Amino acid sequence: MQIYKRKLLYFLISIVVLSLIAIYFHISWRLSQVDAGICPAEGRVLSDDELRKAMLRSLVLTDVKAANKRLRETDRGWQVGIGPDITTEELKRIAKESLNNEKSFEGNFSIEIVAPEKDSFDVSLVPEKFTLFTYFDYKDELAAIFFSESAEKIKESNWLLKSFDIGFLDRYSGFGNHYYGLYRVFISKDCCDNRTYYRESEVYRKDSVDAYLWTLKNIDKQKMRGKDIIAVSNCGDVLTRKGERGMGPRLNITKWIRWGYSNN
Secondary structure (H helix, E strand, C coil), rough: HHHHHHHHHHHHHHHHHHHHHHHHHHHHHHHHHCCCCEECCEEEEECCHHHHHHHHHHHHHHHHHHHHHHHHHHCCCCCEEEECCCCHHHHHHHHHHCCCCCCHHHCCCCCCCCCCCCCCCHHHHHCCCCEEEEEEECCEEEEEEEEEEEEEEEECHHHCCEEECHHHHHHCCCCCCEEEECCEEEEEHHHHCCCCCCCCCCHHHHHHHHHHHHHHHHHHHHHHHCCCEEEEECCEEECEEECCCCCCCEEEECCCCEEEECCC
């Protein structure tokens, strides 16, 4: 009986050791694939153009998924919309033309709402050049705006990346080789929206003017600050993080690892 127990023990130890060896070699192989820049889903290295397009689609899809989850778990509407490609100067022009023009925020910026719960939304149909809008449908809210045309790959030698470490699990998932910078600005939604949200007309008009002046100042301020940085996997997925606790569910949102840089 003792001999049988010892054999069983040796067998179990052997299984554990062999499993650990197999895991070690698998992880080593996986990390070597990551370091070589290979996308596991494709079995090859994506071209710069393919990687950039995949990154932009992932940026949109991350916000769409978060908005849909928030709607399922709370009653607060987080809107995600796609608009035509514009520059920051065009953004300021539209904001000026929108001041008390009786159009909705979506109408002024020609936004197509894709979340929450957009029927048959296909991220592959997102145009190559676009502007991404995310905002809450309430008064006194900010709208985050991302310009796809501003997306550019960051040089690996950029000093801003040296203090950022990719964690082991993220590196295993394919991160650590690619970083992109995008212009991201925030505007006050009240500058360009005909929705009064139950405010008296005089109060609404005053709030609109204040929001417009703040928006112009903030656009210039954020443009001077430079582009914000995101980490991108070998397959083009953007690195995400859990949103802050508080009201509503904890959402997977894009992790912006640095704010403001110059690609020199």
